[in-house]
Amino acid sequence: MLQGKHIVVGITGGIAAYKTATLVRLLVKAGAEVQVIMTPNAREFITPVTLSTLSGKPVISEFFTANTGQWNSHVDLGLWADAMVIAPATASTIAKMAHGVADNMLVTTYLSAKAPVFLAPAMDLDMMAHPTTRHNLDLLRGYGNHVIEPREGELASHLVGKGRMEEPENIFAVLDAFFASRQELAGKKVLITAGPTHERIDPVRFIGNYSSGKMGFALAQECADRGAHVTLVTGPVALRLAHPLVTRVDVTSADEMHQAVMEHFGEQDAAIFCAAVADYKVANVATKKIKREHNENPIIELVKNPDIAASAAASKRSGQVTVGFALETDNEEFNAQDKLQRKNLDFIVLNSLRDKGAGFQTDTNKVTIFTREGDTLRYDTKSKRLVAVDIVDLLTKYMSR
Numbered sequence: 460m461l462q463g464k465h466i467v468v469g470i471t472g473g474i475a476a477y478k479t480a481t482l483v484r485l486l487v488k489a490g491a492e493v494q495v496i497m498t499p500n501a502r503e504f505i506t507p508v509t510l511s512t513l514s515g516k517p518v519i520s521e522f523f524t525a526n527t528g529q530w531n532s533h534v535d536l537g538l539w540a541d542a543m544v545i546a547p548a549t550a551s552t553i554a555k556m557a558h559g560v561a562d563n564m565l566v567t568t569y570l571s572a573k574a575p576v577f578l579a580p581a582m583d584l585d586m587m588a589h590p591t592t593r594h595n596l597d598l599l600r601g602y603g604n605h606v607i608e609p610r611e612g613e614l615a616s617h618l619v620g621k622g623r624m625e626e627p628e629n630i631f632a633v634l635d636a637f638f639a640s641r642q643e644l645a646g647k648k649v650l651i652t653a654g655p656t657h658e659r660i661d662p663v664r665f666i667g668n669y670s671s672g673k674m675g676f677a678l679a680q681e682c683a684d685r686g687a688h689v690t691l692v693t694g695p696v697a698l699r700l701a702h703p704l705v706t707r708v709d710v711t712s713a714d715e716m717h718q719a720v721m722e723h724f725g726e727q728d729a730a731i732f733c734a735a736v737a738d739y740k741v742a743n744v745a746t747k748k749i750k751r752e753h754n755e756n757p758i759i760e761l762v763k764n765p766d767i768a769a770s771a772a773a774s775k776r777s778g779q780v781t782v783g784f785a786l787e788t789d790n791e792e793f794n795a796q797d798k799l800q801r802k803n804l805d806f807i808v809l810n811s812l813r814d815k816g817a818g819f820q821t822d823t824n825k826v827t828i829f830t831r832e833g834d835t836l837r838y839d840t841k842s843k844r845l846v847a848v849d850i851v852d853l854l855t856k857y858m859s860r
């Protein structure tokens with residue numbers, strides 16, 4: 460379940476910190492990408508070298524990396540994470556988290572994180588039993604965090620009581636079970652188109668557009684995270700997605716994308732047409748490079764490309780769900796509603812280039828969804844990852860009808 464997941468592992472200054480090396484090892488072995496953040500005190504208990512070796516990434520513990528002067532963005536890390544686990548969580552870090560005392564990289568990342576947060580407290584029994592700690596943990600639970608209760612046993616003080624951090628194998632099992640419980644699309648098949656298409660002019664030139672593929676890839680990740688088998692048909696993009704449930708089909712032109720989609724559409728439970736398909740292709744592709752000296756005002760004749768979404772949806776069987784996108788600069792709602800009908804979609808996701816933070820190349824998007832039943836759902840500007848969550852939430856409802 461943890462394959463391809465981005466996990467931030469926060470380590471604070473407690474003796475149990477040495478056990479977190481095992482947790483990092485287990486997560487990496489399960490295929491997760493792990494970023495370790497240590498509080499300055501944690502470095503007294505376990506060396507960052509051990510953790511960076513196990514995680515394969517430099518450990519972060521300061522806002523700036525001393526030798527490079529590079530700023531470590533807690534906001535980026537908070538958005539990157541699929542889950543954050545703080546183990547061990549000391550009484551001090553628990554108090555800082557509960558009250559927003561953002562004086563280190565770990566707590567700032569916690570405050571920026573959009574992902575579920577797990578914490579495994581570890582401290583002496585009296586600290587654990589103190590009403591302050593109990594109250595702070597209640598606050599954190601109330602904010603939706605998951606507290607992995609400490610165990611009873613012999614503590615670092617040699618006293619015996621509740622305060623031992625849960626064993627790393629069990630913390631790992633909690634995370635694994637958490638991701639397993641989100642498998643609402645298990646066994647379903649979803650086809651997603653993504654990125655631009657490139658239409659050849661001659662052997663060295665093409666007509667393209669600014670689509671980065673980020674929205675389509677975020678959708679593929681989200682569907683796969685919920686257990687769907689995803690066929691990701693993508694135009695030329697500079698993105699990677701390593702997920703065992705995602706089969707990537709690389710194409711270049713709209714014709715190739717059309718062919719790949721038609722080949723796979725029949726067996727899908729749903730399809731999301733997210734690609735920015737070129738509407739036209741070149742009528743006569745030159746076999747040799749077009750030379751400047753022979754062409755004063757070259758005219759390239761264009762012919763229409765197939766409408767991939769419309770031709771797939773034309774063969775839609777009952778129960779198959781289709782979703783489209785509309786990127787508009789004007790008459791947004793009218794155009795989106797028109798495409799919803801014309802392309803026989805269940806819902807369409809509109810992004811307007813007039814909205815700040817929406818559209819091509821950005822990491823964020825602001826969308827409005829129009830459904831076949833006439834509903835309009837408006838969303839705030841969010842990271843494309845969270846926009847994907849909203850879209851897949853709605854898709855899941857349609858697929859379970």
Ligand code: CTP
Pocket residue numbers: 652713732733734735736737738764765766767768769782783784785786798802
């Ligand atoms: N689409 C498609 N094949 C095309 C053109 C568009 O599958 N040849 C899909 C897109 O992936 C998107 C939806 O149709 O889900 C709308 O794309 P858009 O480019 O906005 O619509 P067009 O029909 O091309 O209309 P126009 O370019 O005139 O706005």
